[in-house]
Amino acid sequence: MLRKFQTATHNSGNLAKDLPWGARRAFVAVSRPLELASREVLFHAGDSGDGCYLLRSGVVKAAVIARDGQERLLAVLGPGALIGELALIDDEPRSATISALKTCQLLHLTKAAFFRLADANPQVYRQALKLLAQRLRGANDTVVAQGTVSVSGRVARTFASLADGLGDEQPDGRILLTYKITQNDIAGMAGVARENASRAINDLLREGVLSRAGSFYLIERPADLLDMAEI
Amino acid sequence: MLRKFQTATHNSGNLAKDLPWGARRAFVAVSRPLELASREVLFHAGDSGDGCYLLRSGVVKAAVIARDGQERLLAVLGPGALIGELALIDDEPRSATISALKTCQLLHLTKAAFFRLADANPQVYRQALKLLAQRLRGANDTVVAQGTVSVSGRVARTFASLADGLGDEQPDGRILLTYKITQNDIAGMAGVARENASRAINDLLREGVLSRAGSFYLIERPADLLDMAEI
């Protein structure tokens, strides 16, 4: 349950930040840097993949294409996020397609390097467990919301989770979403038709819970937004 | 994606089985046995909880009550399953309510004991990571299915996942669900209204994909069931 916002700066789904110094330096030391242009794909669902990535800057989306061709977004991830850890851990194919929403800087860590690092440093294991636990909670919440919350509630929920990972909290308590996102992606996250996402967003704008500053969304009343999300 | 069935006997969401001998014995040694009567609740969502449980025998369900009072089942778990590991890992409240569907025998492991064990035995960490990774994949699949698959497909999917964790594969390839489950619980797992679950189940019975032996369901044609689940 999304009880409160944890904006990007004090976000704990953030592997790099919460590691002890030594491990952090080791992490960087054994990894290989990598750049991704906007719209470029890091890997596709179904690919077999070695290793995981740490997002240093930029924004990516994790998406799955359903049988019927619909794109469903599982998450939008910002700086500090760990990417591709599932395949690393269980040796199954990539579970989602990762593509860049803007230019990104990443570090790539091979599977061997990851486990070498982790075995030498149990904190890495604990941190990875924590990260997965958090993602699993989020996924479970989404499952429940899908089945019980209306379209407008799910759209509100989507903004809440965007703010959670990528929001920039202003001194006055409002939260700015620091990157451009289309209604299509919002609809894909909420699991609704694009047209209905549009209607729901406009309702939020009209009610003043949300506003648009240029092409960026700004959450005016975070508390009300959470309330509408019915979480 | 649920490519094939892994019936209970060779189920890998099974912490106890996949641990090396030494750790397994240590696990049992430091844990406290516990019995649960049918319908009894192990813990409620929102409780603060110390430690996790290993299900030795019996069946439990993990459920969340949504704001509107609807019960949504996240999983039905059988022998070998690890329960309550999320709160153990991240110190947040229990994410779901666990209640027994029949008499259960469990082992309780405190948080301190778990981490002592794991620090001494990195295999435990790896195994726990694998388990969470698997659950996360499953949850993500469910999210996608919720948004793109019809009611009848989701009911088929529910039977597939029940078979996955709890099915008993017969020599002839059919899969018997070894415990009594109500339409209400099936509806709760599929995220549909009970009445519609009833209709979908009867369609499956009519098509011969499924049959009922007494009050137990029997999956007659597993391959067709997976196909209808559109996974």
Next chain:
DNA sequence: CGGAAACTGTGATAGAAATCACAGACACGG
């Protein structure tokens, strides 16, 4: 700068699923 492509807003309609309303079957506890 200018035109094409992508994105957004909004009404109208169609379709799927929830809800309502029962009746019959079962099961199990006194």
Next chain:
DNA sequence: CCGTGTCTGTGATTTCTATCACAGTTTCCG
């Protein structure tokens, strides 16, 4: 063994959401 409560099946109706159909707006690239 018999009644009471729980579970199941099925029609009718209502509600929500997707889909269709466009027009108006940006954006961005050549």
